[in-house]
Amino acid sequence: MLSSFAVLTAILLLLTLLPLSRIKHWLVRGLDFPRLQLAVLSGLLLVMQLAMLDVTQGASQVLILLNLGCLAVQVWWIWPYTRLHRTEVPLTKAASANRQTVSIITANVLMTNRNAPALIELVQQHKPDVLVTLESDLWWQQQLDTLSIDYPHSIKCPLDNLYGMHVYSRLPLHNGAVQFLVEPDVPSIHAEVELNSGLRVVMHFVHPAPPSPTENESSSERDAELLVLAVSVAQCKQPLIVTGDLNDVAWSETTRLFRKVSGLLDPRIGRGMFNSFHAAYPFVRWPLDHLFHSRHFSLQQIKRLPNIGSDHFPLLITLCLEGQTTGEQTVTLEADDMQLVASDLAEQAVSPEQVHRPERAASAPLA
Numbered sequence: 261m262l263s264s265f266a267v268l269t270a271i272l273l274l275l276t277l278l279p280l281s282r283i284k285h286w287l288v289r290g291l292d293f294p295r296l297q298l299a300v301l302s303g304l305l306l307v308m309q310l311a312m313l314d315v316t317q318g319a320s321q322v323l324i325l326l327n328l329g330c331l332a333v334q335v336w337w338i339w340p341y342t343r344l345h346r347t348e349v350p351l352t353k354a355a356s357a358n359r360q361t362v363s364i365i366t367a368n369v370l371m372t373n374r375n376a377p378a379l380i381e382l383v384q385q386h387k388p389d390v391l392v393t394l395e396s397d398l399w400w401q402q403q404l405d406t407l408s409i410d411y412p413h414s415i416k417c418p419l420d421n422l423y424g425m426h427v428y429s430r431l432p433l434h435n436g437a438v439q440f441l442v443e444p445d446v447p448s449i450h451a452e453v454e455l456n457s458g459l460r461v462v463m464h465f466v467h468p469a470p471p472s473p474t475e476n477e478s479s480s481e482r483d484a485e486l487l488v489l490a491v492s493v494a495q496c497k498q499p500l501i502v503t504g505d506l507n508d509v510a511w512s513e514t515t516r517l518f519r520k521v522s523g524l525l526d527p528r529i530g531r532g533m534f535n536s537f538h539a540a541y542p543f544v545r546w547p548l549d550h551l552f553h554s555r556h557f558s559l560q561q562i563k564r565l566p567n568i569g570s571d572h573f574p575l576l577i578t579l580c581l582e583g584q585t586t587g588e589q590t591v592t593l594e595a596d597d598m599q600l601v602a603s604d605l606a607e608q609a610v611s612p613e614q615v616h617r618p619e620r621a622a623s624a625p626l627a
Contacts (some may be wrong), residue, residue: 284473347530375569377404470507484608492615
């Protein structure tokens with residue numbers, strides 16, 4: 261029995277330590293995702309060890325300590341996304357007539373999914389100011405164009421490669437651009453949204469390709485797209501929002517680095533994981549769909565919406581624009597962080613100057 265527990269502990273130790281390396285291969289970076297699941301397995305293994313091993317033996321004690329170490333590492337990564345952690349973004353206080361809100365539904369629709377009425381019904385029910393869809397092709401565009409009466413402003417990039425993207429807005433869009441920053445078939449959309457007061461909010465919509473056996477062998481492309489955007493938006497002084505399917509979990513080293521460099525806040529910190537993928541498998545879920553924002557906002561609501569037939573749940577987030585900066589980051593930029601960023605950007609030959617900054621553009625093409 262001791263040997264069986266030794267094997268299980270060794271496997272768990274390997275799965276815990278590998279993601280701490282800088283190896284970018286998809287097999288290693290994929291282990292960033294199931295930290296909650298690995299923490300649960302570690303906890304179950306710990307209970308079994310305490311119940312079935314002779315804890316007076318040195319070998320048993322070593323196995324228990326190693327397992328405790330694995331559990332501690334996994335919990336360290338995910339605990340900011342529990343209610344045990346302090347929040348980064350304050351809740352909106354009592355509403356007033358002078359305060360402005362902006363609401364966004366982010367939905368990875370799954371290109372082959374044909375349940376467009378489910379998403380349209382959610383949009384009609386919640387009436388967000390902005391709808392962004394990912395994996396939307398021409399068929400999805402034709403379905404979503406039925407929303408054009410209520411959402412007359414749009415930026416469209418239909419693709420049949422799982423990376424199509426559409427933005428529909430009740431509010432005017434300015435200085436919009438579709439860009440292919442790192443990969444020639446993976447777009448991002450950048451624009452300003454004009455609120456009813458005339459104030460403009462800068463928005464960046466992204467969906468980088470993941471490290472996987474069917475996509476990119478390493479995470480280099482994904483990491484570069486997120487980090488080049490982080491450096492670019494850090495220079496923006498206007499209210500700003502970044503949202504989309506990052507194909508990365510909220511607690512990964514890359515997303516933490518994105519938050520550090522950009523200075524943006526995560527409204528999920530201290531509130532929950534809001535796991536958006538995989539919609540069909542409750543035990544295999546993690547947060548892939550994200551929204552980050554500048555310190556100009558407080559949080560009115562964050563909600564995971566019902567399944568629309570996709571492998572992702574849509575997310576609805578409503579932010580309130582405050583008269584002064586609010587919120588405080590729970591991560592700190594460290595001495596070697598910018599060296600890591602520079603290395604990742606150099607590897608993909610991409611520069612922050614290439615990122616479209618709508619707040620500085622008089623006008624820009626949509627392709």
